[in-house]
Amino acid sequence: MNRTSIVLSSIALAFGLADPASAATEIQWWHAMGGPLGEWVNDLAKGFNDSQKDYKVVATFKGSYPETLTAGIAAFRAGNAPDILQVFEVGTATMMSSKGAIVPVGKVMKDSGLPFDPTSYVSAVAGYYTAPNGQMLSMPFNSSTTIFYYNKDAFKAAGLDPAKPPATWAEVALAAAKLKASGQACPFTTSWISWTQLESFSAWHNVEFATKGNGMGGTDTRLKFNGPLQVRHIQDLENMAKQGLFVYKGRDNKADATFPSGECAMITASAGLLGAIKKNAKFDYGVAPLPYYQDVPGAPQNTVIGGASLWVMSGKPADHYKGVASFFNYLSSPEVQSASHKRTGYLPITTAAFKLTDTSGFYKQNPGSDVAVNQMIRKTTDKSRGIRLGNFLQIRTIIDEELEQVWAGKAEAKAALDKAVQRGNEQLERFQAANKS
């Protein structure tokens, strides 16, 4: 044998020995969870990877919710989509109407042969991500709702009882006045203003936000959030803003940081903020249900869901889908769900997980941790089941913009809401036209 053939045959031997057949199938998961929530996601992936050898979930942080959705869409257009994409609840209608891009979770679970019972999921949570024909389209992952946090130390300093949070909006205004008198520059603020003060507010009082069951019944839905109750509430907030009792701290969740830092004493925000508050607040804090107007019949009803769900993208090899089903099975197990719920403040998505958390005494040891759950585990009505609209992100931005004119003193509550409804309806008409199936 000459030199060349020895070299060539050793290379061939080396390739033959380096057999990659036993490597785990990689499942790409793109998500938008940063900070402590990002650590939670990584721990979930690690827990699943350590529990079996066939699949490896790789979790990648892609930025905010809109950035993650945009990245997922761009990747899909380039033929390079991830296996699992976390999409916020506002993008649900967009994902639902893109029939070729996703594979319904119900189908993925059924095809895999793994046990899957849609009825084991909390209806207020899973119902949002279910098609009208009953098929579950995406897997609820981090579902939150709107709750009320307050600074107990600031309450004490203002002469308020820290064990009695304000339950009605009138009480909130009174508490804010006392807090301001005791030197608090920011008595009350809110995060995600459209979600907390209009969407969840409407469901909490059993009034409709949009026609056709808030959009659940079809794309010919139109907005209705300029009704008398919503106008009254925005006017109340406007009055509070004029007196410095309500301070606007920006769009989306920009106000979130102002509560754990002690800058604002009361905030309506996502249940998912609890993790950051636990970690960073250097004062005694309390958790309470969303305030309501006690003279409205039927209030308090239930609040609407926030957060995100996991969508399965199409065009992947068959063994990837088996891996995805296996991962979803792991995520839905009562132990994993209960641990996630305790850690993050997000809702448990199965009733079994809720019961497990209850029997473990967690709610008794941590008063306030069941507030979010109690607001959601109720019988829903047609007007409170949830809001599913097309072009919802633009509609929320329109609401942000019109309300900013109110806080800046440039518009009155009724005029601003009317304008928001009119501009929002244009978005709904456009969505209806573009999705005429």
Place this chain on the structure above:
Amino acid sequence: MAVEKRVVFRSAWLPWALVAPQALVIGIFFFWPAAQAILQSVQQQDAFGISTEWVGFANFERIFSDPSYIASFKTTAIFSLLVAVGGIVLSLLLAVFADRVVRGALAYKTLLIWPYAVAPAVAGVLWLFMFAPSIGVVSYGLRKMGISWNSLLNANDAMTLIVLAAIWKQISYNFLFFLAGLNSIPKSLIEAAAIDGARPWRRFWTIVFPLLSPTTFFLLVINIVYAFFDTFGIIDAATEGGPGKDTAVLVYKVYYDGFKALDLGGSAAQSVVLMAIVVTLTVIQFRFVEKKVNY
């Protein structure tokens, strides 16, 4: 009779080969995206690109009937005028001062050039941290002085913030060109004028400024294009187009409609309109303003 010396390039393919890399870059990074934008502006697509529909000029009709789009024309005009004029005036001032300084001239020049290396988004965040109504150092100082500053809710405050950040970033670029321009003015002209009794102010307006006019014209074109396009990062980081839509310049609206609202047809239509505007502005500048430039 003097023979005119003409340089002839004998090779037939070498010129093309030398120009090819640059042509390729321009082709890939300008012409291809521009063609794609024009194509998408006459289509209506869903977010994932699965269904595509030809809609002719419907996207253009839709954007022009949107009052917030018309309003953003006005916002962009105000913004770019403030940034271009403000930037040029300020950097000219600094260049004139830096030209006269003898001690520590290098230090001043280095410090004035540094901001150019800062990425636009970083510049936006920097200024946001200084001027944010809750946590900004400068906001704190302004409040202590009794000036109310709230760029979250006050449109003028928000516009001031982005104009300041945009001018700050561009000062270095303008400064460098003005400094070079000042250095190229023959000292003998200035001295002659001084001997004739012209005061500094007079010398500046009758000698220095006219001789700087090629530089000023060039910088005017560059600054307008900068204000139209490169300020996106600053605006997104500092105000996100708010409050309301009061600082949503045209390029910001293109980004928002394309990437957040996922309305690719409308966003592409706006890009085409924006491209047409800047091309027209540049042509106007070259045709009319250039006449006033003394070379």
